[in-house]
Amino acid sequence: MSQESGHYYVPAPSTYPIIGSTAILFMGSGAALTMNKMETGYWLLAIGFTILVYMLFKWFGTVARESESGKYDTQVDKSFRWGMSWFIFTEVMFFCAFFGALFYMRNLSIPWLTEESTVLGNSFWSTFDGKWPTAGPGTHDPFTPMGAWGLPAFNTLLLLTSGVTCTLAHWALKANNRSGLKNWLLATIVLGATFLGCQAYEYVHAYQDLNLMLTSGAYGSTFFMLTGFHGFHVTVGTIMLIVIWFRCVAGHFTPEKHFGFEGVAWYWHFVDVVWLGLFVFVYLM
């Protein structure tokens, strides 16, 4: 039962938000306890995460059903477009914080710590040359930085190709070519999953062979936080693509109306672009 106000679809009262908030309460307190090595924390986290997954599943399911039953007119569709655009913008800003930290360390704080620098007035670390990649002057655990032209270059190829297949799926959808849509979408999912596999392999390689860890000073912090958050976003994006694939199989979307598909495609291109930034500034330079 909705609040039928004019033509714009205003959904009926819903329990999903409070379920989501309950999940977040469990997860927030659970995470805080976990960080401080308190056993209850893991349980709280697990409970919270389960509730959150349940809530997301139900909520998005409801949205998909509402959409398929024709409740969303063009104005609602436009709202979704604005909403998704600005959500992606906030994600961009989140990555900006970490890229900003990378640039700041490389161009400002590390040069300030070197022997030639006069900013600090004296030289605490007279032997520190500040050459990137570095773990900083106070760490004495040598590591090998991650090269750009092996796996990372292959990963770049994977993601760029997945951007193409994603667009091909979109074109197929617009041409009402359903089998093309499903196949290209599946190809995109496979490429995304392969990327994640390569990324996982790279992490193992870094820890086991290169002695490159999250604790490896400035380089380790920025390398793992940037690639880690990107990998998390690719994971979310892949899950979203899988959901969309199932919706396509179930016969959802028409050549004219398919915002669910487009929103996920936008998101996929966003993780693609972030990767290009990563490849240039984290791996290459």
Place this chain on the structure above:
Amino acid sequence: MAAVHGDVHGHEHDEHHPSGMMRWITTTNHKDIGSMYLWFSFAMFMVGGTLAMGIRAELFQPGIQILEPELFNQFTTLHGLIMVFGAIMPAFVGFANWQVPMMIGAPDMAFARMNNWSFWLLPVAATLLISSFFVPGGAAAGGWTFYPPLSTQGGLGVDLMIFSVHILGASSIMGSINIITTILNMRAPGMTLMKMPMFVWTWLITAYLLVLVMPVLAGVVTMLLTDRHFGTSFFNAAGGGDPVMFQHIFWFFGHPEVYIMILPAFGIVSEIIPTFSRKPLFGYSSMVYATASIAILSCVVWAHHMFTAGMPTVGQLFFMYATMLIAVPTGVKVFNWTATMWRGSMTFETPMLFAIGFIFLFVVGGFSGVICAIVPIDIQVQDTYYVIAHFHYVLVSGALFALFAGVYYWLPKWTGRMYNETLGKAHFWLSMIFFNVTFFVQHFLGLAGMPRRIPDYNIQFADFNMVSSIGAFGFGLTQLLFFYIVINCIRSGEKASQKQWDGATTLEWTHLPTPAPYHSFEKPPIIK
């Protein structure tokens, strides 16, 4: 029921909505959610205010009387966090929820269910934040700006604060995306952007600031978390990081944040001054451009919070001049408000009193802001009570007075009843007097060198501190009067008319009955 009476009672389907607590928990109605935001922020205002009373009680006399230094630090930290994230910001979002759909002729917010979630995340965040007082090691005590290395130390309380900030950020982002989408997509036909009420304009620009900077705050607290628990070196010089970098990233969020808390206040005042001057707002388009200019400039001035943290002279000069530049569009606004009043048929009901009080005191805070922007002076007054006085003039007599003004202005529309005008005026005058007693003397304390966030002080500061504490107790008690006025209005106020203020021109007064119906505009009005 609906089948029998459906035609007669257009809103019959409302009866199928859950009642009691479930109505509030599950609601997708912008007015219900707006009310919850406002009550939540008032509750947080009381909590944050109680902490402030504790701080002022300790500072009543030199020496340590009530609060041990550790607890005192927790009080100042949580006072700041709760007032900023729990009281002021949610209150403005509450106003946006109530007013934006009514002022643009929309049925509701664009994403009604998400609107509910962005509210219900707030009690969760508040629970984490306040419960941190009761965990081993106590709450975060490194100041509301939680600079490392203080914040990389500390225990569970700091982690609770970090996750609380994450949740508050998520709530703000959802709220602001909702507001942007509502304003851009749901205006009544004919309401072009340049015909929107100023309050709607200021919220549109504020929402843009929020989506720009809240993710950056989420990023920086995440770095803090990984530095604390996972061995990263973002703020650790031994690993090549820099604690000053935290300040840069934090204030990239933090400076636009202060405008997030004042731009909607400008919007409220820009609605009230024309109504009670019975003249249209002077220089409407220049108001819009000034608001946008302030928002853009606010993104390039952050380092004026860090003049003593070490930065090249060129950086100091840039941030000094950029900061002073903000005075220009702000001056345009003050000029326009004054020019709106010029030769108007003015009356001085409570909303107008608070709005005029806002202009006077906000200008004081604005001027002390320009003074703080001057590098050589700032180096002297950094972290003294001068800064405390400055930002309380813009946040209490700025943001908070505008919130009071807005509550009195729209209460008749929201509740259908009038508040008690005599008591409202008493609330204004008591607030005005006690506010200045509390904070004006803090300028002198700061110039004389009294540092902030310290529970004890030199005997030379004793007199002014006692004056300030007396003012603070008075100000705190006065707010109980405000609570009484609002409750009294809801329960037994006189019936208000549709256009309670004869000078009002916005849609909620001209097109909607009083009290505003549960669903604002079933059919959008046509704007000529």
